[in-house]
Amino acid sequence: MSLPKPVMRGMLAKRLRIHLPLAFVVSFGLALTYKFAVAEPRKRAYAEFYKTYDSIKDFNAMREAGVFESVRPTGK
Amino acid sequence: MLHLTAGRVGSLLARRATAAFTASSARMASHGHDVVESVDMSQPMYWDRVDLPLPDRPYKDTLTATDKSLKQKEKGPWGQLSKEEKIALYRLTFCQTFPEMKQKTEEWKTVLGSVFFFLGFTGLVVWWQKVYVYPERPRTFDDEWQAKQLKRMLDMRISPVEGFSAKWDYEKGQWK
Numbered sequence: 001m002s003l004p005k006p007v008m009r010g011m012l013a014k015r016l017r018i019h020l021p022l023a024f025v026v027s028f029g030l031a032l033t034y035k036f037a038v039a040e041p042r043k044r045a046y047a048e049f050y051k052t053y054d055s056i057k058d059f060n061a062m063r064e065a066g067v068f069e070s071v072r073p074t075g076k
Numbered sequence: 077m078l079h080l081t082a083g084r085v086g087s088l089l090a091r092r093a094t095a096a097f098t099a100s101s102a103r104m105a106s107h108g109h110d111v112v113e114s115v116d117m118s119q120p121m122y123w124d125r126v127d128l129p130l131p132d133r134p135y136k137d138t139l140t141a142t143d144k145s146l147k148q149k150e151k152g153p154w155g156q157l158s159k160e161e162k163i164a165l166y167r168l169t170f171c172q173t174f175p176e177m178k179q180k181t182e183e184w185k186t187v188l189g190s191v192f193f194f195l196g197f198t199g200l201v202v203w204w205q206k207v208y209v210y211p212e213r214p215r216t217f218d219d220e221w222q223a224k225q226l227k228r229m230l231d232m233r234i235s236p237v238e239g240f241s242a243k244w245d246y247e248k249g250q251w252k
Binding site for chain 1: 228231232233236237238246
């Protein structure tokens, strides 16, 4: 009836050996994934949009639609 | 029920009141006499708990002569105890074993039933509120208003880069 002596100490250190590097890897991984899956495409989308953006034309379209209070649509 | 005289109602209420106010009675006065079963909380207590299996006192604290002799035998080498004696010693100290404590009950059925019952009751309450409490529906919920709202959002070029207006084709006048 002699059982092996159970582990008495060092349990946290043993767990952290694995989980601390793992935590860093997962965190950085997620951050990089977000950067390249969300942030960079969004920045590119905005850059592309503003390359060919004519703000005056857009303003006139909005003016004709009648959404402004400072300028009325042309005519009348 | 309508035949209850005022006197009988009075005595019923009086009995209920005394039963409620007997601070240490664990059972309701059902036969007219109080069965007092009080737990002295100032003494060490016994309990069966899975999360804190360390009661303040052993289960049986008044030992018979046989129990006492068994306890004496326990002071010697344990290899000399038979299996029945070891089990008897366990049962002296503890009421239930872990498997007995962890026996599954049918409590979940009661819990689930009560949850559904009260969800249903809440439904009735909400229905009553719809009839008697809620003000009239705002006009902004009408389909016509919603369509005009959508057109105005497109006219204002809401989120033209990646979001709302980006999905509308302004030349063709339709969704992309």
